[in-house]
Amino acid sequence: MPEYVETLQFDDMTVYKIVVMHTHNFIMTFFTQKGIHDEEIEQWLKHPLTANELIIKKLKEAFDQNGNILKEPNNTNVWLMSVAKFDSHKHTLLFQTTDDFTPTHYIRVILRTSDAS
Known part of the structure; x- marks a missing residue:
């Protein structure tokens, strides 16, 4: 994309x-x-796609899983519950990035899961 x-x-x-x-x-x-x-x-x-639509699409590709936990007990379901985007020049974070690049945005993601246990 x-x-x-x-x-x-x-x-x-x-x-x-x-x-x-x-x-x-x-x-x-x-x-x-x-x-x-x-x-x-x-x-x-x-x-x-708008920037927000692109971010959500990329996150879904990375995290969404639709496993059948009834047939395979070790499988899991994962989906996006909430996503928030922050401009990096407007916010400072409590952690340091390990890469040599400066990000343009920070994304806060809340994932929801369900599994057999």
């Missing part, structure tokens, strides 16, 4: 600037002409 999609105008041509972050240290920028894609792709490029 892209970090963001931006529309740029160059004389008589409109292009999409698509930025994809592969790691915290590596991003790729793609440019593509507006109007040359399938209608579904064009609609998605015009209306990409």
Whole structure:
């Protein structure tokens, strides 16, 4: 998923600037002409996910599990219960990050679980 999609105008041509972050240290920028894609792709490029929608989607991909605890006692269910986003320049935290990068946002996540025990 892209970090963001931006529309740029160059004389008589409109292009999409698509930025994809592969790691915290590596991003790729793609440019593509507006109007040359399938209608579904064009609609998605015009209306990409908001920052909040993207954060929730990424968290669900990372944490959501739907295990069958009735059939497999060691399995578990995990889902997002609450998510809060904070701008890093407006808040200071009580812990130090271990990476060499400065985060743009902090995310507080409350996960809910259920298991057979």
